[in-house]
Amino acid sequence: MAGRMITLRLNGQERRVEVEDNETLLYVLRYKLKEMSVKSACWKGECGLCTVLMDGKPVKSCMVLAVEADGSDIVTATGLVKDGELSPIQKAFVEHGALQCGFCTPAFVVAAHHFLQKNPNPTREQVKEFLSGLICRCTGYAQIIDAIMDAAKYYRGEQKASP
Amino acid sequence: MSAPYFTLPEFKYVKPGSLEEALEILDEHGEEAKIMNGGIGVVAFLKERLMEAEYIVDIKGIPELKKIEYIPGKGLYVGATTTVNELIEFLEKSPEVREKYRALYEASTHLADAILRNRATIVGDILEGLPYMDAPGPALIFEAEMHAVSKSGERWVPVDGIVMGPMMTQLQPNEIVTEIIFKEPPEGARSGYVKFASRTEYGIVNVAALVAHPNDPGKRVVKIAYTGATALPYRAREAEELFKKPEPFGKLVEEAVKVIQDNVEVLEDPYASADFRKYLMGILTTQLLVKLARGEW
Numbered sequence: 001m002a003g004r005m006i007t008l009r010l011n012g013q014e015r016r017v018e019v020e021d022n023e024t025l026l027y028v029l030r031y032k033l034k035e036m037s038v039k040s041a042c043w044k045g046e047c048g049l050c051t052v053l054m055d056g057k058p059v060k061s062c063m064v065l066a067v068e069a070d071g072s073d074i075v076t077a078t079g080l081v082k083d084g085e086l087s088p089i090q091k092a093f094v095e096h097g098a099l100q101c102g103f104c105t106p107a108f109v110v111a112a113h114h115f116l117q118k119n120p121n122p123t124r125e126q127v128k129e130f131l132s133g134l135i136c137r138c139t140g141y142a143q144i145i146d147a148i149m150d151a152a153k154y155y156r157g158e159q160k161a162s163p
Numbered sequence: 164m165s166a167p168y169f170t171l172p173e174f175k176y177v178k179p180g181s182l183e184e185a186l187e188i189l190d191e192h193g194e195e196a197k198i199m200n201g202g203i204g205v206v207a208f209l210k211e212r213l214m215e216a217e218y219i220v221d222i223k224g225i226p227e228l229k230k231i232e233y234i235p236g237k238g239l240y241v242g243a244t245t246t247v248n249e250l251i252e253f254l255e256k257s258p259e260v261r262e263k264y265r266a267l268y269e270a271s272t273h274l275a276d277a278i279l280r281n282r283a284t285i286v287g288d289i290l291e292g293l294p295y296m297d298a299p300g301p302a303l304i305f306e307a308e309m310h311a312v313s314k315s316g317e318r319w320v321p322v323d324g325i326v327m328g329p330m331m332t333q334l335q336p337n338e339i340v341t342e343i344i345f346k347e348p349p350e351g352a353r354s355g356y357v358k359f360a361s362r363t364e365y366g367i368v369n370v371a372a373l374v375a376h377p378n379d380p381g382k383r384v385v386k387i388a389y390t391g392a393t394a395l396p397y398r399a400r401e402a403e404e405l406f407k408k409p410e411p412f413g414k415l416v417e418e419a420v421k422v423i424q425d426n427v428e429v430l431e432d433p434y435a436s437a438d439f440r441k442y443l444m445g446i447l448t449t450q451l452l453v454k455l456a457r458g459e460w
Contacts, residue, residue, distance in 0.1 A: 021174060021175055022170070022172065022176075043210070048276070058281060060279060063203055064202065065219075065221075067176045133279055134278070
């Protein structure tokens with residue numbers, strides 16, 4: 001089958017890439033655009049580790065066709081880093097030890113970034129509910145929830161992002 | 164790359180910009196063309212090679228399919244491509260509508276997960292046809308109907324009976340569902356939704372129920388529907404009829420649960436036995452109906 005060119009903004013940079021109609025966004029981001037912060041695991045919408053922000057909303061990129069992303073704005077964990085400095089949510093994950101193997105971390109930080117932008121004053125219960133579509137097999141989630149609750153203060157504007 | 168779920172079979176992706184264009188494509192290609200909405204079902208079915216298609220028709224580019232509108236006295240209209248999160252946001256901003264459609268709101272907040280709900284749609288959830296979906300129960304108790312349009316006409320199809328199995332519906336291959344209406348609930352009604360899902364996000368027993376005027380037999384209305392327990396969404400009409408009898412509500416709940424447990428054909432699978440499902444149907448239905456009647460739900 002003949003491929004087609006799509007254009008998307010990946011972490012602020014315009015990228016053109018040739019895709020097949022039956023390729024997923026996950027496949028194209030990771031294997032064609034070499035955006036390795038997007039992890040592939042279950043490929044069936046359950047683990048959530050391929051989560052990226054598509055036009056501002058978190059989606060599981062294994063369940064999106066790459067052609068659907070033509071013209072869209074994609075943000076991954078890499079895109080949260082500004083001028084070589086981690087964003088507040090990423091720093092909070094480091095400070096709280098909210099990772100062990102780190103495989104799920106990029107998905108958790110982009111999803112948490114979106115969640116805190118929408119809801120900067122969450123309860124622990126709301127954080128847990130939001131995280132139900134993301135799977136971490138190391139931490140038991142406690143430190144992840146701590147990190148998100150702690151990072152919320154930056155999204156409320158109580159503390160400046162830089163230390 | 165040939166590991167499971169890495170690949171999808173070959174197809175041609177088309178994204179019509181208008182309903183006319185989409186209907187033209189479906190008319191021309193018939194069964195060869197499959198409609199894709201949020202893609203949660205279609206992409207999964209394609210990956211698992213449970214679906215084949217020459218054309219995947221993405222309907223998200225058709226402007227009029229995105230809509231949420233409540234018309235007092237008629238009902239709540241939800242467009243085919245309106246996502247579950249868009250519906251949740253609308254209901255959270257309109258508390259009066261949310262209270263009228265409490266069961267739909269509660270089912271929506273339990274549907275899949277918060278990330279998938281950015282793509283999942285109510286119409287897609289109902290038409291996917293797997294046993295454990297969340298939207299069909301509320302659709303049944305609110306007497307929902309889908310608006311199906313084709314080149315040769317349009318019709319409103321009741322959700323009750325629309326699904327015949329996974330990916331199997333009463334709809335014709337050349338029809339597109341544009342919207343669904345959840346009809347105005349009876350005056351004074353309260354509704355709720357319980358999802359029992361252990362070990363998995365898939366509900367073993369999901370109950371949607373509606374109760375109006377529980378202590379006034381002349382005006383009393385009770386509606387009960389299930390997913391997860393049965394192969395197809397199940398409206399317990401025989402049990403609902405019992406509530407017309409001039410007897411105390413509590414006594415009728417007991418009778419209704421027995422009628423449901425005696426008549427229903429429940430699923431038996433690795434998640435739960437048939438007996439456990441029947442037990443859960445009894446206990447969850449009793450709790451939900453009694454709490455709705457007392458105004459505690």
